[in-house]
Amino acid sequence: xxxxxxxxLGILLSPGALWILLFFLxxxxxxVVYSFLDRQTGGGVLWSFSTDAYVxxxxxxxxxxxxxxxxxxxxxxxxxxxxxxxxxxxxxxxxAFFIAQQSTAVKxxxxxxxxxxxxxxxxxxxxxWKFILNNNGLxxxxxxxxGLPRIPIINTPTAVLIGLVYxxxxxxxxxxxxxxxxxxxxxxxxxxxxxxxxxxVFSKIFLPLTMPGVVAGSxxxxxxxVGQYVVPTILGGGKVAMLGxxxxxxxxSAMNWPFGSAIxxxxxxxxxxxxxxxxxxxxxxxxx
Numbered sequence: 001x002x003x004x005x006x007x008x009l010g011i012l013l014s015p016g017a018l019w020i021l022l023f024f025l026x027x028x029x030x031x032v033v034y035s036f037l038d039r040q041t042g043g044g045v046l047w048s049f050s051t052d053a054y055v056x057x058x059x060x061x062x063x064x065x066x067x068x069x070x071x072x073x074x075x076x077x078x079x080x081x082x083x084x085x086x087x088x089x090x091x092x093x094x095x096a097f098f099i100a101q102q103s104t105a106v107k108x109x110x111x112x113x114x115x116x117x118x119x120x121x122x123x124x125x126x127x128x129w130k131f132i133l134n135n136n137g138l139x140x141x142x143x144x145x146x147g148l149p150r151i152p153i154i155n156t157p158t159a160v161l162i163g164l165v166y167x168x169x170x171x172x173x174x175x176x177x178x179x180x181x182x183x184x185x186x187x188x189x190x191x192x193x194x195x196x197x198x199x200x201v202f203s204k205i206f207l208p209l210t211m212p213g214v215v216a217g218s219x220x221x222x223x224x225x226v227g228q229y230v231v232p233t234i235l236g237g238g239k240v241a242m243l244g245x246x247x248x249x250x251x252x253s254a255m256n257w258p259f260g261s262a263i264x265x266x267x268x269x270x271x272x273x274x275x276x277x278x279x280x281x282x283x284x285x286x287x288x
Contacts, residue, residue: 028268035261043255053262070246070263077243081225084164085218088172091165092217096176100183111177114170126163126234133159133235155237163231168224172217179213219274227267243267 035053038046057070099110117125132138133153140150153159183206191201207214229244238245243263250260 031261031264031268034257035265037258039256039258041255043257045257050258053256053258056259057262057266073241073246074243074266076241077226077228080161080164080228080240080242081222083161084168084225085172085222087161087165088169088221089214089218092169092172092176093214096173096180096213099173099177100180107181111174114173117167117170122167123230123234125167126230129159129163129166130154130234133162154235155239157236157240159235160232160240163235164225164228167231168221171220171224175216175220176210176213179210179216183209215277219277223271223274226270 034045036049036051038048038050038052040046099107099114102110130137134140135150135152135154137154139153143150153162187205187209188201191205196204226242227244227247228242229248232238232240232242232245247260247263247267250256250263254260
């Protein structure tokens, strides 16, 4: 490339680079720096080096010699994220396969239906689920009308799980569809000609070749759910605290910015680890 072409390319890339610098790199760097500073009473930080936030993060609770309260919340968030990912995979894989089998026009319509929820703010959609799951909401009204007992769902882990699955399912379906849609079905015919049954065809051929979509969808679901704040707050009534809730608490009512920053740093490490897994499988797909 000539110097003129390089300069022109730099001009085209500069707005995006400036955006990433101002709204991603600098804030992330500030969070890392804050995590190694002292806490200031009333909010903010004291500009003196300290590892107290990380010591507190990994110091066992006196009432529990093994783990502390943060680790419990982290493990809970990890479990909810893993459970949401598994449910979305179980629901999303058959749906993505069904969409991929349709004609071009029907595919476009079904993908459009999968993406429709993105047209509405996630907060509004979560409040809609609160209306549905409320003790006097749509679901319990229908049950009462059918002569069945009401089910107390709102402000329970079940309500949180429903909200997490609902909000995350499209992020699982779309990567799965993209991977399944490119699958070469002549491989299935060849395996069946060699005597393979449906289970072996799926486990030995179909699933491994669509694994990049499974991994991509799992990463896109798991990472955001670990730090979820809106769903546990609205549908869980604050009774099911997750990582996002404790982050909001530390930067809000607790006014402990270094500790909140240390939690955020751990979360960013988890995020980067998930992204590396995603890129690894993407590279494996390109080399196949």
